[in-house]
Amino acid sequence: MADIRLKNSKTRRVEPLEPTVTPGKVSMYLCGPTVYDRAHIGNARSAVVFDQLYRLLCNEYGADNVTFVRNFTDVDDKINARAVETGRPIADITAETAQWYLDDMAALGVLEPNHMPRATAYIGEMVTLIEDLIARDMAYARDGHVLFRVRAYEAYGKLSGRSVDDMIAGARVEVAPYKEDPMDFVLWKPSADDIPGWPSPWGRGRPGWHIECSAMSHAILGEEFDIHGGGADLLFPHHENEVAQSCAAGHAFARIWMHNEMLQVEGKKMSKSLGNFFTVRDLLDQGVPGEVIRFVMLSTHYSKPMDWTEKKVAEAEKTLRKWYAQASRALDNDTAYVGVENALADDLNTPQAIAEIHQLSHAHDVPKLRASLRIFGFLDNGIPSWAEPDGTDMSEFTRRLSNLRNRAMHDKDFSKVDALKQTLLEAGVEVRMSKAGVELLPGPNFDRTKLEDL
Ligand SMILES: [Zn+2]
Structure with a gap:
C-alpha cells in the first residue's frame, strides 16, 4: 500500500493521510453542485479530481472502507430565480438538473459517491445546529434572520489565510440593519410566501448556503472526518464559514482541506460574454x-x-x-x-x-x-x-476462414469451416464465399465481443 500524502490547505503543507478518526477507514466530503443548470467544464474539474482521489482511496483502503459524500444544493436563490424565469415548479427544476449532473458526470467516469444528500432533506439538522450556535452565543437572531457572529470566532480567516480586517477592507460584505457587524453572515433568512420556506423558531424561512454543508457532513460523517474538498473559488467565504460554524459548535470538522484550482479556456477566463463558455453536455454532444x-x-x-x-x-x-x-x-x-x-x-x-x-x-x-x-x-x-481498435476490421477472420476452406477442400472435411462461419453469423457478420475468395461484411448488429474467444 502506497502512503498517501496530500496538500492540506489548512496548514499549506503536504501531509500524510492518517485516518485516525476510525483507523483504516477514510471519510471525505465534497461540495456538490447547486442544481439549476447544466454543469460547465469548470464545475466538472472538481468532480473529476475528487473522483480520482476517491478511486485512489478505494484502491488503497478497499472500497468498503471509504465513505464519500457529495451534496446537492437544492435550495438557493438562483434556483428560485430560474423557477420565476421559466414558470416551472422548483422541484421539477432541481430533480431534472440533479439527474443531468449525474448523467454528465457518469459520462466522465465519475463514480457516484456513497451519499448524495439533498439540502432540503436536512433542514431539521440545520435548524438544530443553528440553535446550538445561538445557545453558545456564536450566533444571534434578528428580524427573522439568524447571523453568525464572526468576531466571536477567533480562528476566523485561518483556513483562507485572511484577517478579519483585511476581509472587511477588500470584501463585498453586505451591510444590513439586522447585522451587528457587516462581516456577520447568514445562517437562516426569512422566506416570502412565494418562495420555499420551512417553519423554524425564527419564523418561516430557509437556510443560508454555508450551513448546509456543516449540517450534512455532521449528519453523515460525524463531528470529525478526514478530507473536505472543493474548488478554490469556495475557499472564501464558503469553506471559511463552514469551518466557523462547525468548529464554533464544538466539532473538530475536517482534518485535511483540499482545493482544486480553476479552469480557463484557451488561456482566457471562461465566460458567456467571451463565447468560450461551455457545458459538459455541449462537449459530449x-x-x-x-x-x-x-x-x-x-x-x-x-x-x-x-x-x-x-x-x-x-x-x-x-x-x-x-x-x-x-x-x-x-x-x-x-x-x-x-x-x-x-x-x-x-x-x-x-x-x-x-x-x-x-x-x-x-x-x-x-x-x-x-x-x-x-x-x-x-x-x-x-x-x-x-x-475500438479497428472495430470492424475483419482481415484476421477473413484470413483464417480462407485458410480453413483451402484445407477443407483438400481434406473434404468442412466442419471447422462451418463452425467458424456459424460463429461469424451469430456475431452479425455476413459471410460471402465464392471462387474468388472469402468476404466478411459486419452488419448493423455486429457484436465483436462474440468473436473474442476465437
Ligand atoms: Zn460546501
Missing part, C-alpha cells in the same frame, strides 16, 4: 468522448490552474486510442503498477501518473498499462466503442 474530457482534466495537477485547449483534446484522443488498442491485447488483471500508484499517492500527481503510463506504453507492457488505465477509471465499461 459535439462528439468529444467523456474519457477524453477526463484525460484532459487530469493531465494538469489539481492544484494548478488548468487551460482547456482544442490541442489538448486532440492529443488526449490520440493517446487514448493508442492506449486502448494496446490494452485490448491484455486481459483484466491485478498487476498494480507501483509507478502509477506512487504518483497518485503523492498528492494526487495525475500528470506524473500519466507520464508513467506513457512509459508503459513505450515499453509495450500491456498488462500493467491495462491495470493503470483501470485505476484512472478509463476501463469501467471496457474499451469504449469510439476507441
